[in-house]
Amino acid sequence: MSTHDASHWNQNLETGDFHVDLQHQELFQLVTSLDIAIRDQDMGQIKAIIVFLERYVIDHFDAEETIMKKVSFDGYDYHKAEHDMFEDMVHEMRRMLDTSPARTHLIFAIRKFIDRLVIHIRTVDIRIADIVHSCDHDTAESP
Ligand SMILES: [Fe+2]
Numbered sequence: 001m002s003t004h005d006a007s008h009w010n011q012n013l014e015t016g017d018f019h020v021d022l023q024h025q026e027l028f029q030l031v032t033s034l035d036i037a038i039r040d041q042d043m044g045q046i047k048a049i050i051v052f053l054e055r056y057v058i059d060h061f062d063a064e065e066t067i068m069k070k071v072s073f074d075g076y077d078y079h080k081a082e083h084d085m086f087e088d089m090v091h092e093m094r095r096m097l098d099t100s101p102a103r104t105h106l107i108f109a110i111r112k113f114i115d116r117l118v119i120h121i122r123t124v125d126i127r128i129a130d131i132v133h134s135c136d137h138d139t140a141e142s143p
């Protein structure tokens with residue numbers, strides 16, 4: 001399998017921010033974890049994925065929003081609105097986990113979430129690279 005296919009991390013997705021890039025790679029690894037959990041019908045692992053995502057949407061989105069706020073980035077509002085939508089999706093997954101016995105709906109919701117977040121990484125997060133690179137440039141220029 002090519003390392004440049006849609007389900008894998010590759011260097012074209014790099015923002016240049018160490019933490020953000022590490023967190024994005026973790027998200028791609030989650031695709032594999034989810035496949036294994038579904039194959040093994042491992043509800044413990046499915047739960048662990050949701051717990052992981054509950055933390056992830058706080059820590060990761062905060063890291064990106066902090067970078068954007070520092071430079072008053074013009075795409076902030078759109079980017080933040082997408083993050084809010086992803087947070088809502090995670091809240092909905094938690095609600096399904098706690099209340100619904102229909103696991104197939106939950107697994108479908110997790111898949112949809114990850115697929116959308118991968119698209120977000122490719123199309124929206126990639127603009128963070130411009131911020132990071134221009135900040136690097138500024139630092140390099142300063143005496
Ligand atoms: Fe991101």
Ligand SMILES: [Fe+2]
Nearest residue numbers: 064120124125
């Ligand atoms: Fe983002």
